[in-house]
Amino acid sequence: MIDIVSLYSFELEKLLTDNGFQKFRANQVLSWLKKGVLSFSQMTNIPADLIGFLETNCYISHAEIERKLVSKIDHTVKYLFSFNDNECVESVVMKYHHGYTICISTQVGCKMGCTFCATGMSGYSRDLTASEMLAQIVSAQKDLEIRISNVVLMGMGEPLDNFDNVIKFLNIVSSEQSLNIGMRHITLSTCGVVPKIYDLADMKLQLTLSVSLHAPTDYIRSTTMPINKAYSISELIRACKYYIEKTKRRISFEYAMIDSVNDTDECARKLADLLSGMLCHVNLIPVNSVKGTEYVKSNIQRQQSFVEILGKKGVTATVRRTLGSDINASCGQLKRKHKEGGI
Ligand code: SAH
Ligand code: SF4
Secondary structure: OEEHHHOOHHHHHHHHHHOOOOOOHHHHHHHHHHHOOOOHHHOOOOOHHHHHHHHHHEEOOOOEEEEEEEOOOOOOEEEEEEOOOOOEEEEEEEEEOOEEEEEOOOEEEOOOOOOOOHHHHOOEEEEOOHHHHHHHHHHHHHHHOOOEEEEEEOOOOOHHHOHHHHHHHHHHHOOOOOOOOOHHHEEEEEOOOHHHHHHHHHHOOOOEEEEEOOOOOHHHHHHHOOHHHHOOHHHHHHHHHHHHHHHOOOEEEEEEEEOOOOOOHHHHHHHHHHHOOOOEEEEEEEOOOOOOOOOOEOOHHHHHHHHHHHHHOOOOEEEOOOOOHHHOOOOOHHHHHHHOOOO
């Protein structure tokens, strides 16, 4: 069976014309798919013989809502979606002044094993297909009756560890026939899979790259992020500089502040030295406490001190506003609770 949502429009056109159907039918089918229809028979302007052909040869990937939590504080919505094989991932929809942003997952679980991350702690099952990434957006839009304008690949999984599917997703989601969400409205977050950062840079996509740095020295970073043992901070920064040079895009560095682990003034000074002169911005995030870890978020004074020290060396930094704090909006936590029978 063909995963129809993962097809580029030219591939769908070819499939249809090769089988004796008119080319313009592809656009009709695509406009139904982006509305989130669950079966081909719901495509009311499509002739019966084409519906029959599609039913025999294709399937529609769908993200089924298993759980939905709505924040009483800021209306952030968190979904637990399941796919055809019952594997689940999380997505979060946030409302900002410029519109709705969705944070989607790219894998079921993650292999990277960062010690502060709920997803990392629960292991890896499989990669998501491009259609399963799209389906998260389509399901959320349909459920909330909204148009989502921005996408961040910051949910469960490491996007650059599922490179081909992620690139396919990016190309489809940004195309006019699909959801038409431009690359400038998309952010991809990575823990630092260095060779793939070079590959991404060479593609010169206009997306925002967000790099989860979280530590200014290899010693600290290797204890919290195992990927650092494969690619050191200096290799990562070199790749980031290459990315900036190729794309002329500013990089966001994510830095989860953990009490007494990575939040001393010395850490801030080292971070500033590492990043000064780069086209970048630092997002400081007080770490979310995750069951099973001892990590505690840094206090306000530490956060302010970081912003000041970085600022003095010309590195702009902001403390990220936390949305959905009452629904555990950071990814990986809802799925764990669900598995443990907590929700
Ligand atoms: N794998 C990618 C994207 C998914 S993780 C990456 O690591 O970048 C999305 C972001 O959430 C990353 O910046 C990650 O470091 C951060 N994160 C994970 N657990 C967290 C926690 N407990 N508190 C704060 N940020 C966390
Ligand atoms: Fe994977 Fe990102 Fe979590 Fe690390 S922080 S375990 S890379 S999802």
